[in-house]
Amino acid sequence: MPPTPGRRAGRRGPRRFTARDTAVLCALLGLPVLLDVAVVWGPTLASIALSFTSWDGIGDIEWVGTDNYADLFTSYPQFWPAVRHNLLWLAFLGLVAAPFGLLLAVLIDRGVRFSRFYQSTLYMPVVLSLAVVGFIAQLVFSRDQGALNAMLGNQGDPTDWLGDPDLNIWMVLLAAGWRHTGYVMILYLAGLKAVDATLKEAAAIDGANERQTFFRVVLPTLRPVNVVVGVITVIEALRAFDIVYAVNQGRNGLELLSVLVTDNIVGEAARIGFGSAVAVVLLTVSLGFVVTYLVQEIRGEKSR
Template sequence: MTATQNPPRTAGTAGAPRPPSRRRRATALAGREKLVLGLMLGIPSLLHIALVWVPALGSVALSFSSWDGIGGFGDIRWVGASNYVDIVTSYPRFWPAVRNNLLWLLFLLVVPTVVGLLLAVLLDRQLRFGRVYQSVLYLPMVLSLALVGFIWQLVYQPEQGLLNNVLGTAATDPVNWLGDPDINLYAVLVAAGWRHTGYIMLLYLAGLKAVDPALKEAAALDGANAWQTFFRVTFPVLKPVNVVVLVVTVIEGLRAFDIVYVINKGRNGLELLSVLVTDNIIGESSRIGWGSALAVVLLVISLGFIVTYLFQVFREEDPA
């Protein structure tokens, strides 16, 4: 009878540990992914809450108080809604600032948006040197509003400015574009719109690149011309881009500060709510309560525009 012999073990395999199972490796990998995802979401969320929401809620609370910002928190005196009442009824710069902010917002919603969309449509046609045009038109957006203010001050100077010399009025009857309170706001709006147009152009250009060419081809086969194709096919597809443009423009219009502060510190016809907030919080008066109340008013105005529009957009997209 032949004895059954076990196969010999080689030296390389004897006593070698078994590799971990596939399920165990997948579980460990999923745990590491959750940890990394939690850190990537948690840390920015905590920073956002600490640097944005906590100061915002603190401003809301301080808007119901009277405090000069010098003493400790124990010197804060709660006054209720009297700050809001005083601002609306007895602060002569408030209503001009509200009017200027709304005019600023309306201008940015109309002029740079329309011009930016037109430039995006032209550049989407694969023009020669299109990349160069995009860079040149977007270049002002790279500049800060403060630097834009300095540049346009050189353009608007009465005697040596570019605009008056082009118009031929520099030597005879120079126009004081930034010193005349009847026209300086519109002059500054041109400068702000010059900077904002490039950003709007880039947003719409990215949206146009994402439009399915088959939609345009189908419209052309149905006999639609270029205008009909754009307004009935292309523009409705750009609805998400329109939402982004609206939100960006509202924020840009209501937070405008740098350019007017560089020109004349937001006075003599260039009053804005952001300037009033700065003047009351860190200015000579140092009225923290008034400045916080003005900041809350600015926040409410901005949220009013954004929330109303987003509510309408999402309601239209709701299948129910």
């Protein structure tokens, strides 16, 4: 009996890729990989290699070993203040801005009036770059013509919010947190919309109040969102550059590691090797935070 079309189809082996299929796959996968290597990993590896050299960008490259790192940790006065400011930045975004974004998401998720207006208003700063946020901070916190001093009515003896090194870091953190809060709010709001309503109903039937339902039922289901928020917070805190450079070029109390990289690599006295060492330290700290956080989250996910 001749085989039916169904039987003939079942005997077919795996479909072989033609030369055209291979070319398309190489174009779709190979080009992004090459672009990633050229734009991200190439400069990263080059910075690691240059961090062990002394080079001004024009003359010969001289191998100096770990001298750049020794000078960075022992005799570069701006380094440790920059590290402290970056850690303060991370703590503020992670412990103040991110929880506040979660709180706003919970309040909006409850269906308050004008929720669409609140979402749009609170998310609006996210579409602004940190450089623009820095210019807005100058308009608000400027000593002579700032809106804050005008509201407080102290034009006779105005407070120098951005010039005082004991105050300016906190003012800039408020501006950066204003932007970060809206981003976190949208992420958590999307996660809250995806929570199964039957879980809340079951918790209510068991006698749990709203606070217990949120912390014991809703928040554990937001673990994937927590991972995203945690990684974004670390990245935003450690790569901060635009806003402090727009305020006072990252000086007088606003030193950050990213600013030190720029000052040494593209400054008047270019020290590409030394600036690369600062960049490697920033890369190591960033990877340390991100990898540790992801490993803990993955282990917690497997233990569930």
